[in-house]
Amino acid sequence: xxxxxxxxxxxxxxxxxxxxxxxxxxxxxxxxxxxxxxxxxxxxxxxxxxxxxxxxxxxxxxxxxxxxxxxxxxxxxxxxxxxxxxxxxxxxxxxxxxxxxxxxxxxxxxxxxxxxxxxxxxxxxxxxxxxxxxxxxxxxxxxxxxxxxxxxxxxxxxxxxxxxxxxxxxxxxxxxxxxxxxxxxxxxxxxxxxxxxx
Amino acid sequence: xxxxxxxxxxxxxxxxxxxxxxxxxxxxxxxxxxxxxxxxxxxxxxxxxxxxxxxxxxxxxxxxxxxxxxxxxxxxxxxxxxxxxxxxxxxxxxxxxxxxxxxxxxxxxxxxxxxxxxxxxxxxxxxxxxxxxxxxxxxxxxxxxxxxxxxxxxxxxxxxxxxxxxxxxxxxxxxxxxxxxxxxxxxxxxxxxxxxxx
Numbered sequence: 121x122x123x124x125x126x127x128x129x130x131x132x133x134x135x136x137x138x139x140x141x142x143x144x145x146x147x148x149x150x151x152x153x154x155x156x157x158x159x160x161x162x163x164x165x166x167x168x169x170x171x172x173x174x175x176x177x178x179x180x181x182x183x184x185x186x187x188x189x190x191x192x193x194x195x196x197x198x199x200x201x202x203x204x205x206x207x208x209x210x211x212x213x214x215x216x217x218x219x220x221x222x223x224x225x226x227x228x229x230x231x232x233x234x235x236x237x238x239x240x241x242x243x244x245x246x247x248x249x250x251x252x253x254x255x256x257x258x259x260x261x262x263x264x265x266x267x268x269x270x271x272x273x274x275x276x277x278x279x280x281x282x283x284x285x286x287x288x289x290x291x292x293x294x295x296x297x298x299x300x301x302x303x304x305x306x307x308x309x310x311x312x313x314x315x316x317x318x
Numbered sequence: 319x320x321x322x323x324x325x326x327x328x329x330x331x332x333x334x335x336x337x338x339x340x341x342x343x344x345x346x347x348x349x350x351x352x353x354x355x356x357x358x359x360x361x362x363x364x365x366x367x368x369x370x371x372x373x374x375x376x377x378x379x380x381x382x383x384x385x386x387x388x389x390x391x392x393x394x395x396x397x398x399x400x401x402x403x404x405x406x407x408x409x410x411x412x413x414x415x416x417x418x419x420x421x422x423x424x425x426x427x428x429x430x431x432x433x434x435x436x437x438x439x440x441x442x443x444x445x446x447x448x449x450x451x452x453x454x455x456x457x458x459x460x461x462x463x464x465x466x467x468x469x470x471x472x473x474x475x476x477x478x479x480x481x482x483x484x485x486x487x488x489x490x491x492x493x494x495x496x497x498x499x500x501x502x503x504x505x506x507x508x509x510x511x512x513x514x515x516x
Contacts, residue, residue, distance in 0.1 A: 124383045183325070
């Protein structure tokens with residue numbers, strides 16, 4: 121099968137991205153040919169810049185293009201609360217609620233013995249360093265509600281208890297707009313356990 | 319919502335591609351951060367090269383990185399048959415069969431009054447020029463089996479008949495490995511019409 125070299129290189133490139141198989145990669149590559157040259161250059165530049173200019177915030181380990189991320193650098197944020205999340209995307213999701221005004225700490229993963237990820241592979245030592253500062257009064261564990269996330273939350277809770285800091289875990293329950301009928305048993309049990317008086 | 323500038327630029331870039339919405343663009347962008355720098359550079363370079371180095375073959379209008387595409391430049395191909403397709407991807411699909419040894423002509427679209435695409439927007443004038451050469455004996459119309467493709471085939475058939483060249487249309491019928499039960503009525507009717515004696 122003959123595909124011109126520049127196209128097959130591009131197909132290979134797209135196929136390195138997650139969820140993009142040979143068919144999609146081919147479709148995207150041929151679409152690129154029909155795009156404005158300017159837009160293609162923008163995308164190519166954005167790829168290079170995203171890889172080269174981003175680093176971890178020296179305080180919370182979130183990704184940033186400065187030394188400190190915008191949340192850590194914001195004097196209006198409540199510095200007594202730290203919300204621990206697994207991923208930079210979780211910070212974006214949390215910020216979207218516009219309800220949380222504390223700081224974050226990004227672990228960049230969760231403890232997973234299956235994948236060989238222990239506490240040392242995560243940014244947990246940096247978190248402990250931050251807790252030495254006495255302004256921190258509450259640590260919200262907002263790791264994912266799955267096995268790895270729960271294990272990480274449990275591990276952190278035990279590790280941090282001696283510091284005398286309040287450690288909380290985000291609530292489990294039914295998603296808003298969801299349907300009770302289709303909720304799985306574990307979620308439903310958690311929702312019952314977590315019921316509150318109105 | 320705060321996303322570092324290099325990331326949001328990359329998300330915007332990915333969103334320009336077809337079938338990639340905000341969620342997928344965000345997922346891809348964050349994945350790029352975890353990729354090897356070398357792989358990201360490869361992809362960026364491939365994007366630029368695909369856009370800059372590719373042109374249309376001066377003979378068949380297929381995309382190529384040379385003046386003439388590999389099929390047109392291949393002396394072993396049967397120059398008496400031209401297969402007319404809508405898209406460079408169709409050439410790839412056809413070559414994959416390894417059964418066709420003639421030449422191609424890529425229209426780069428189909429006649430579609432709804433989208434304002436008439437015969438002049440396609441590479442039909444170049445096709446007519448090729449037919450002046452008397453080596454061409456058969457023109458296979460392999461445009462897509464949908465309304466635009468059929469209309470284009472019909473148009474070409476009428477246009478080319480005066481040249482005294484045999485004009486054929488690829489067969490309609492049941493796809494191999496398909497299920498008669500699930501075939502739509504039109505396909506089934508076409509399959510019946512196109513039946514052949516064994």
